[in-house]
Amino acid sequence: MERTMAHEKKKVGDFDPRAYLVTSRPGPQPRGRGGIEDLDEAIEKAVDWLLERQSPEGWWWAELESNVTITAEHLFLTHILGIGSQELWEKIARYILSEQRPEGFWANWHGGPGELSTTVEAYVALKMAGVDPDSPEMQVAREWILRQGGVEKTRVFTKIWLALLGEWPWEATPMLPPELVLLPAWFPVNLYSFASWARGTILPLAILRVLKPVFPIPEHARIDELFPRGRDNADLSLPRKRSSWGRFFYAADKVLRAYERVHIKPLRKRALKAAEEWIVARQEADGCWGGIQPPWVYSLIALYALGYSLESPVMRKGLTGFERYAIEDERGFRLQSCISPVWDTGLAAIALRDAGLPADHPALLKAGNWLLSEQIFVGGDWQVKCKARPGGWAFEFDNNCYPDTDDTAVVMMALLGIDLPERAKDFAISRGLEWLLGMQSKNGGWGAFDRNNTKAFLREIPFADFGEIIDPPSVDVTAHIVECLGRLGYRRGFRPLDRALAYLFREQEEDGSWFGRWGVNHIYGTGAVLPALQAVEFPMDDPRVRRAVDWLRERQNDDGGWGEDIMSYHQKELRGRGPSTASQTAWALLALISAGEARSEAVRRGIEYLIKTQREDGTWDEPYFTGTGFPTDFMIRYHLYRHYFPLMALGRYRKEVTRNA
Numbered sequence: 001m002e003r004t005m006a007h008e009k010k011k012v013g014d015f016d017p018r019a020y021l022v023t024s025r026p027g028p029q030p031r032g033r034g035g036i037e038d039l040d041e042a043i044e045k046a047v048d049w050l051l052e053r054q055s056p057e058g059w060w061w062a063e064l065e066s067n068v069t070i071t072a073e074h075l076f077l078t079h080i081l082g083i084g085s086q087e088l089w090e091k092i093a094r095y096i097l098s099e100q101r102p103e104g105f106w107a108n109w110h111g112g113p114g115e116l117s118t119t120v121e122a123y124v125a126l127k128m129a130g131v132d133p134d135s136p137e138m139q140v141a142r143e144w145i146l147r148q149g150g151v152e153k154t155r156v157f158t159k160i161w162l163a164l165l166g167e168w169p170w171e172a173t174p175m176l177p178p179e180l181v182l183l184p185a186w187f188p189v190n191l192y193s194f195a196s197w198a199r200g201t202i203l204p205l206a207i208l209r210v211l212k213p214v215f216p217i218p219e220h221a222r223i224d225e226l227f228p229r230g231r232d233n234a235d236l237s238l239p240r241k242r243s244s245w246g247r248f249f250y251a252a253d254k255v256l257r258a259y260e261r262v263h264i265k266p267l268r269k270r271a272l273k274a275a276e277e278w279i280v281a282r283q284e285a286d287g288c289w290g291g292i293q294p295p296w297v298y299s300l301i302a303l304y305a306l307g308y309s310l311e312s313p314v315m316r317k318g319l320t321g322f323e324r325y326a327i328e329d330e331r332g333f334r335l336q337s338c339i340s341p342v343w344d345t346g347l348a349a350i351a352l353r354d355a356g357l358p359a360d361h362p363a364l365l366k367a368g369n370w371l372l373s374e375q376i377f378v379g380g381d382w383q384v385k386c387k388a389r390p391g392g393w394a395f396e397f398d399n400n401c402y403p404d405t406d407d408t409a410v411v412m413m414a415l416l417g418i419d420l421p422e423r424a425k426d427f428a429i430s431r432g433l434e435w436l437l438g439m440q441s442k443n444g445g446w447g448a449f450d451r452n453n454t455k456a457f458l459r460e461i462p463f464a465d466f467g468e469i470i471d472p473p474s475v476d477v478t479a480h481i482v483e484c485l486g487r488l489g490y491r492r493g494f495r496p497l498d499r500a501l502a503y504l505f506r507e508q509e510e511d512g513s514w515f516g517r518w519g520v521n522h523i524y525g526t527g528a529v530l531p532a533l534q535a536v537e538f539p540m541d542d543p544r545v546r547r548a549v550d551w552l553r554e555r556q557n558d559d560g561g562w563g564e565d566i567m568s569y570h571q572k573e574l575r576g577r578g579p580s581t582a583s584q585t586a587w588a589l590l591a592l593i594s595a596g597e598a599r600s601e602a603v604r605r606g607i608e609y610l611i612k613t614q615r616e617d618g619t620w621d622e623p624y625f626t627g628t629g630f631p632t633d634f635m636i637r638y639h640l641y642r643h644y645f646p647l648m649a650l651g652r653y654r655k656e657v658t659r660n661a
Helices: 036-052 069-081 086-098 116-128 136-147 156-164 178-182 196-211 244-260 268-281 293-305 313-320 341-354 362-373 405-416 422-438 456-460 475-487 495-506 522-535 543-554 582-594 601-613 641-658
Strands: 326-329 332-335 627-630 634-638
Touching: 036 341, 036 601, 036 641, 069 086, 069 116, 069 156, 069 293, 069 332, 086 116, 086 332, 116 136, 116 156, 156 196, 178 196, 178 268, 196 268, 196 293, 244 456, 268 293, 293 313, 341 362, 341 405, 341 641, 362 405, 362 422, 405 422, 405 475, 475 495, 475 522, 495 522, 522 543, 522 582, 543 582, 582 601, 582 641, 601 641
Parallel strands: none
Antiparallel strands: 326 332, 627 634
């Protein structure tokens, strides 16, 4: 596989891009109106709000909020590398304490249940930062942790962090042999069998697992009190899975432990060197790895453990890169797990066009030209299973190694609506289309970052007790690509589209909805599929479409909006049920409008809900997390979802009801 991983940093201007980062703060109260007669004013206010927040270079970018583990682990990282400061740690502590619930725990999303691993990491970070363990906040957290079983019941990732800090034995973590990097791509299990985010995390952790470095925390910060039966009596067993594959991998772990005790390991030195080179080759121009926090921090620690100094170019660039992801305000210091300027810009541009902004509007021209500059023409891991030429887009400012199909589809749809130089635009879209078609999986759907990344048995390895470890096709990503194909003029009879439609209908639930992998949840999936079907001129009187419409109608709340609880990922009865939110209401409306329901009572009530809850400044409040990283394990609050999706819905509604009026 030939590819280049060397990239130059994309220029982001001679200003601090964080100055244009949109963060949600309580704002002016809703206007308290809500009649359809206020539609034009609502759209105008929303357009103005968005235009005022565009960067000089053309992009939009809002905070990507997750949970406190990202920031707690940043404190751990600064301790491990010896670069922590009391000033920074106190700011981190202030932020973490601001997120604590009265019951003592920390949750993974707004209003969510307590999460043990998140709470343990928050507690350890606070103790390291010097928060008094006898303070009410620490006492109630400690009591809650002990009621849940203490440190022994935390997930593998938390135990690895504790092992690095000297608070958990390395021997009580799963084996991860670095020799994995030497296995060829044709081997049944190899590095590329895992999702992009997983392989970028597993390999540095494999280095750490065999080196077993320890960076002890001060005596005053140790956590003996979190072991219910005392540290010496702790249960050090690995998580056991009952499936046949789970039993197989548990046995394999024992074999690997025996191999570790052998003094002569002929491939170990070669494997460590290959793993080191693999990691260094995938550092992005801004210093990150994969554009996300886990592979980034573990790569830095692994390289540090291998002897890299903090002044080496790769370490220096990696540490400097965190500046773009950091937010400091009155709540303290926090770190984003990822940033989403390409995604935000593409969706904002689509929303503005839906709202009636002309295709040659200066804001759209700036956005379009910036998006053109972000197209990726270098290779990446996806080439292991895809032979198409590069041409996709990524989520972040700098993530050339890992373009994704979802962003690529959204960007292409945005570009189609902007009056850019025809030659440049046609070239960008043709290369993007070539890459997307090459990334289609065998079952007709698309995964986010890889093709045919579907080895589900890997979910049973002892290491995999958190999140998703593979990247199989998903309904929402596939639907966005189908919608893009429809906007490009493709219709049934085009084989890739036919295969994609067959996949979508195979995935439809019995109740008529579709699952949402990257958004919460069935409202997101259904809200992606129906606009896609409309775009390819699929008949909206098809019984499968009508079942989806009926499902949405039945789940409309009394206030006219829609919402869905995150626990719907585990509890079927919660699908499409929950407090109304701006973004989820918009997804439901986009689906219903696409299905020909624009003049229905349900849509009218939904539009009135959006108008009624719009703030005086033109945007909406939305404390709920409606984005998904890993269902329930890692949830996301995109701070612009509350704005550009409602604007899309209002704009498309106006177009439909004024057409042939």
